Amino acid sequence: MTGDQGPSEVLESLRGLGLVGAGERPAMTALTGGVASDIWRVDAVRGPFCVKRALAKLKVAADWRAPVIRNEYEVAWFETVAEAVPEAVPEILGHDPDSGLFAMAWLDPSNHRLWKADLAAGIADPAVAHAVGDRLGRIHAATAARPELAARFPTDSIFHAIRLEPYLEAAGRVRPEVSAELAALVARTASTKRCLVHGDVSPKNIQVGPTGPLFLDAECAWWGDPAFDLAFCLNHLLLKCQWVPKAASGFLRCFQTMTAAYFAHVDWEDAAALEARVARLLPGLFLARIDGKSPVEYLVEDRDKSRVRDAAILWLKTPPSTLAALQADWAKVVVRESE
Ligand SMILES: Nc1ncnc2c1ncn2[C@@H]1O[C@H](COP(=O)(O)OP(=O)(O)O)[C@@H](O)[C@H]1O
Ligand SMILES: [Mg+2]
Incomplete structure (x- = not known):
C-alpha cells in the first residue's frame, strides 16, 4: 500500500521527535x-527514513501474541550494539516509547539486499557468512564484558513467549518422542545468562550493504545464551541446503566460515562448552522450523x-558435540543428491 500519509498518531509522534x-x-x-x-518509509524534508511500530498480534497463522513493549527492547538492542559494533546496525534516529515506535536510517534497496x-x-558468499559470524561474535563478546547491561533487558518472559515456546515447546507437543530433550533445551537456554542476544538472527533480518551485513529486527532482544543466536542463524544455512540443493555445498562452507569467524571472538566462556550448547540447540531449532x-x-x-x-x-537423541560433526552428517543427506 502506498499512502499519502500514515496514521495521524504516527505523524504526531514523528513531529514530537x-x-x-x-x-x-x-x-x-x-x-x-x-x-x-507496521513499517513505513517516510519521505521527509530531512530525507527518507524508516519507522517501525510493533503490532500486538503477529501476522502468522498460529495465534502468537507478544507485548508491544518489545519495541523498546528492540531500540535498546540497537543502541547497545551501536556502541560496540556500529557498522552492524542502522542508525537509530528517534524513539517514542509512548507510541511504541522508533525511527532509523533508511537502508536504500539500490545498495542493500x-x-x-x-x-x-x-x-x-563466504565473505558475507564470515562478516555475519564476525559481527555477531563481536556483539556477544562486547556485551558479555558488560554484565550491568542485563538490567536493561529484563525480557525472560517475552523471550519465552516468542522464542522458546513457539519453537521448542510447540515442536515438543507435536513430537512427543523428543519432548523431554526439547524441554531440557528450553530449561538450559532459559537459565544461561551470558550476554546480549538478538533472538532472530535470520537471513530475512540481515541486509547486506556496501559495508557488509546489518542486523535488523531485534525485537526478541534478551539477556541470555549466546548459543541461541549462533544456532538460530546456522539453522537457516542448513535449511537452505534443502531449499536450494544446488547450492548445498556452498551453504555448508558458509556454515563453517561463519562458525570460525564467530568463535574467534569467544573469550567470555569456554569455547568448547559453548559449541556443545550450539550443537545441541540447533537440532531443536531445526525440528521447530518444521513442527513448531x-x-x-x-x-x-x-x-x-x-x-x-x-x-x-x-541429533536430539544422540547429540553431536561439535558443529563440524553436525555439518558432516547433514552434508551426507543434502550434498550427495545435488552432485
Ligand atoms: N531501516 C530500514 N530501511 C529500509 N528497509 C527496512 C528497514 N528496516 C526494515 N526494513 C524493511 O522492512 C522489512 C521488515 O523489517 P523487520 O524489522 O524485519 O520487521 P518485522 O519485525 O515485521 O519482521 C525488512 O526486511 C526490510 O525490507
Ligand atoms: Mg523481520
Whole structure:
C-alpha cells in the first residue's frame, strides 16, 4: 500500500521527535515483509527514513501474541550494539516509547539486499557468512564484558513467549518422542545468562550493504545464551541446503566460515562448552522450523520435511558435540543428491 500519509498518531509522534517539521506532511509508504510490526518509509524534508511500530498480534497463522513493549527492547538492542559494533546496525534516529515506535536510517534497496534473497538465488558468499559470524561474535563478546547491561533487558518472559515456546515447546507437543530433550533445551537456554542476544538472527533480518551485513529486527532482544543466536542463524544455512540443493555445498562452507569467524571472538566462556550448547540447540531449532508454530514457508513437500525431521530427531537423541560433526552428517543427506 502506498499512502499519502500514515496514521495521524504516527505523524504526531514523528513531529514530537523533531524528525518531521510542524507544517510538513511527508509521504509514508507501508512496507511489506515483516510479520510483527507496521513499517513505513517516510519521505521527509530531512530525507527518507524508516519507522517501525510493533503490532500486538503477529501476522502468522498460529495465534502468537507478544507485548508491544518489545519495541523498546528492540531500540535498546540497537543502541547497545551501536556502541560496540556500529557498522552492524542502522542508525537509530528517534524513539517514542509512548507510541511504541522508533525511527532509523533508511537502508536504500539500490545498495542493500536481503541476505535471504541471495541464498534463495543460490548465492553462497563466504565473505558475507564470515562478516555475519564476525559481527555477531563481536556483539556477544562486547556485551558479555558488560554484565550491568542485563538490567536493561529484563525480557525472560517475552523471550519465552516468542522464542522458546513457539519453537521448542510447540515442536515438543507435536513430537512427543523428543519432548523431554526439547524441554531440557528450553530449561538450559532459559537459565544461561551470558550476554546480549538478538533472538532472530535470520537471513530475512540481515541486509547486506556496501559495508557488509546489518542486523535488523531485534525485537526478541534478551539477556541470555549466546548459543541461541549462533544456532538460530546456522539453522537457516542448513535449511537452505534443502531449499536450494544446488547450492548445498556452498551453504555448508558458509556454515563453517561463519562458525570460525564467530568463535574467534569467544573469550567470555569456554569455547568448547559453548559449541556443545550450539550443537545441541540447533537440532531443536531445526525440528521447530518444521513442527513448531513458525515453519519455514519453503519446505512443503513431505519428503523434504521428513528429512529435516529425521535428522533433527536423531541429533536430539544422540547429540553431536561439535558443529563440524553436525555439518558432516547433514552434508551426507543434502550434498550427495545435488552432485
Ligand atoms: N531501516 C530500514 N530501511 C529500509 N528497509 C527496512 C528497514 N528496516 C526494515 N526494513 C524493511 O522492512 C522489512 C521488515 O523489517 P523487520 O524489522 O524485519 O520487521 P518485522 O519485525 O515485521 O519482521 C525488512 O526486511 C526490510 O525490507
Ligand atoms: Mg523481520
